[in-house]
Structure formats: structure tokens, C-alpha cells
Amino acid sequence: MANTKQAKKRIRQAEKHRRHNASMRSMLRTYIKKVAAAIAVGDQTNAIASLRSATPVIDRMANKGIIHKNKAARHKSRLTASIKKMEEQVGAKA
Template sequence: MANTPQSKKRARQNERRQDINKARRSRIRTYLRKVEEAIASGDQAAATAALRAAQPELMRGVTKGVVHKNTAARKMSRLSSRVKALSA
């Protein structure tokens, strides 16, 4: 348990930050799931639109420190290659 005033404050801040980060992560996963569903349906137009909507959300997660930069880049690369493959 936190004893000093600073460690008590840190514990409070960490709880608030955890809720915010959880919401951000959930939002990112929702956008990624929409892309996955569009790919599964085989609709390239919908998949492209969903990917365009997901990209800024994923990059926002990077700037906020929720997702690592390389993880976001890897996810975008793999999703975009799968969307591109729908046209073939």
C-alpha cells in the first residue's frame, strides 16, 4: 500500500490513466475489428474505408503511448496487404 503522499497521488493518477488507456485500447480494437469484418465479407470498398478510418486511430494510440510504434506499423501493413489482396 502507498504510504507517502506522493505515492498515494501516484496511485490515484495510475488508476485514472488505466481507465483512459483501457478506453483507448478498446476503441482501437473496435476499429481494427471493423476492418477484419469488412475483409471477411469480401467487400473491398468497405474494407478500404474501414482501414482509412482505423489508421489515424491506431497512430493516435502510438502518440498516447498505448500501442508501440512498431506494433501499429505491423498491424497497418498486414491489414493493408490483406485489403489489397481482395482486388486480386
């Protein structure tokens, strides 16, 4: 248990930041899932639109330190590659 006034304050701040960061991570996962769901269904226009809305959110979370910059890059790269692969499959069928 914290003894000093400052240590008690830091505990309060840490809890507040933890809750906020958890909320932001949840929002990030939701954006990523929307893109993945559109890719799974094969909805090309919705997948591209979802990726365009998810990209700035991913970048913002990396800049704020909620996720690592490499993780942000990995998410964007994999989602983009999945969309490209889906486009190629649609193009091959047509």
C-alpha cells in the first residue's frame, strides 16, 4: 500500500490511464475486426473503406504509445495484403 500522498496519486493516475488505454485498445480491435470481416465476406468496397478508416486509428494508437509502432505497421501491412489478395482472387474469377 502506498504511504505518501504522491504515491497514492500515482496509483489513481495509473488506474485512470489503464482504463483509458484498455478502451482505446478495444476500439482499435473493433476497427481491425471490421476490416477482417469485410475481407472474409469478400466485400471489396467495404473492406477498402474500413481499412481507410482504420489506418489513422492504428497510427494514432502507435503515436500515443498504446501499441508499439511495429505492431501498427504489421496490422496495416497484413490487412492491406489481405485486401490485395482478395482483389486478385476476384479479378481471377472475372
